[in-house]
Amino acid sequence: MRAGAFASADVLQRKSWAFGLIARGNAAIKAGFGRPWRFLAKRRLRVVYSTRLSQLPPAQFRLRCGCQNRRCAAYAEELVLETRQFVQVGRQAAFSSAFRPTALVIDLRRFPDCAAYMAAVGRETKGKYRRSANKAKRLGYHVRRIDPRSFPDSTRQIWSSKLIRSRGPVLEALLKREAASKDIELPLAEVPCHQHWVAGWGVFIDRDGKTRMVARAILRRAGNVVSIDQFMGHGDLLGDGVTKLLMFAIMQWILDRKDPSAQGLEYCFQGAIEDGSKGLVNWKRYTQFEPRACETDDQGVFRFPEGFDPRVYLELNPDVRAAGIDPKRHYLRHGLDEGRPYLR
Numbered sequence: 001m002r003a004g005a006f007a008s009a010d011v012l013q014r015k016s017w018a019f020g021l022i023a024r025g026n027a028a029i030k031a032g033f034g035r036p037w038r039f040l041a042k043r044r045l046r047v048v049y050s051t052r053l054s055q056l057p058p059a060q061f062r063l064r065c066g067c068q069n070r071r072c073a074a075y076a077e078e079l080v081l082e083t084r085q086f087v088q089v090g091r092q093a094a095f096s097s098a099f100r101p102t103a104l105v106i107d108l109r110r111f112p113d114c115a116a117y118m119a120a121v122g123r124e125t126k127g128k129y130r131r132s133a134n135k136a137k138r139l140g141y142h143v144r145r146i147d148p149r150s151f152p153d154s155t156r157q158i159w160s161s162k163l164i165r166s167r168g169p170v171l172e173a174l175l176k177r178e179a180a181s182k183d184i185e186l187p188l189a190e191v192p193c194h195q196h197w198v199a200g201w202g203v204f205i206d207r208d209g210k211t212r213m214v215a216r217a218i219l220r221r222a223g224n225v226v227s228i229d230q231f232m233g234h235g236d237l238l239g240d241g242v243t244k245l246l247m248f249a250i251m252q253w254i255l256d257r258k259d260p261s262a263q264g265l266e267y268c269f270q271g272a273i274e275d276g277s278k279g280l281v282n283w284k285r286y287t288q289f290e291p292r293a294c295e296t297d298d299q300g301v302f303r304f305p306e307g308f309d310p311r312v313y314l315e316l317n318p319d320v321r322a323a324g325i326d327p328k329r330h331y332l333r334h335g336l337d338e339g340r341p342y343l344r
């Protein structure tokens with residue numbers, strides 16, 4: 001498959017990384033707040049959060065879980081790349097940098113089932129989030145699994161429906177650029193391994209004989225960790241409760257633990273506290289994310305082929321370069337399976 005077809009969804013959130021970096025640098029001020037959430041609530045700060053990571057409870061990421069095949073190692077490596085700024089390797093690494101963002105994790109072992117999770121969210125929000133999700137249901141929104149590459153146009157519209165997102169200003173929204181690709185839906189693929197996979201989730205509404213996607217998220221699992229990526233709803237429809245509906249559907253699937261692909265998960269990971277506004281921080285607090293010191297012993301689990309050079313890979317695969325995708329990530333997710341060239 002051509003990189004262009006699915007690149008939009010993939011790259012959208014990474015374009016504004018420079019803005020995010022500046023915000024994060026300003027935000028991460030080193031201090032020793034023992035009760036970070038209380039500190040946030042009390043001071044009504046927008047993005048400032050800081051703590052001594054050594055004071056946080058640990059989260060032990062085990063990305064391989066005994067799996068030996070190469071495709072699985074590629075999924076694990078992707079998560080290593082995605083989380084490397086949050087996760088320390090082994091215990092010896094310095095974990096004290098003032099500017100290291102603080103990972104947010106749901107410890108899934110806290111919740112025997114989804115009812116326990118919903119009760120915790122209910123206590124935190126006084127039932128507001130549940131009512132909001134119910135409103136979305138009443139309005140006719142429904143959630144289902146999708147192939148992550150499906151609905152590129154809807155994805156672009158959702159993404160550019162807000163001027164500012166958690167990683168900074170949205171260039172597409174500022175420039176009011178028109179969508180380049182049409183919505184397509186790909187059939188769901190069988191997962192070759194239940195411990196290593198990537199899956200998409202979408203919220204849909206049927207209007208005027210057409211089905212439209214209005215919120216979406218990508219879940220990526222490696223071992224005992226599932227990361228939630230590109231979680232976003234259409235800016236005009238947030239009042240309908242579409243993001244709550246989506247989050248609860250995902251958590252229900254994870255915590256029901258009926259699907260073999262959801263079994264054995266211990267942590268749900270989503271970005272850092274320093275990402276985004278106070279609103280986003282509150283959202284994560286209410287949905288049971290907690291700051292954790294993440295550790296892993298699985299580093300460099302994937303061996304890139306002999307002579308692999310990211311720059312050469314981009315030269316030989318101009319569509320990847322044009323799409324602006326990180327070459328290593330592209331190779332792990334697609335290039336490996338597609339047999340893309342990497343040697344001159």
Ligand SMILES: [Zn+2]
Pocket residue numbers: 067068069072193194195196
């Ligand atoms: Zn596997």
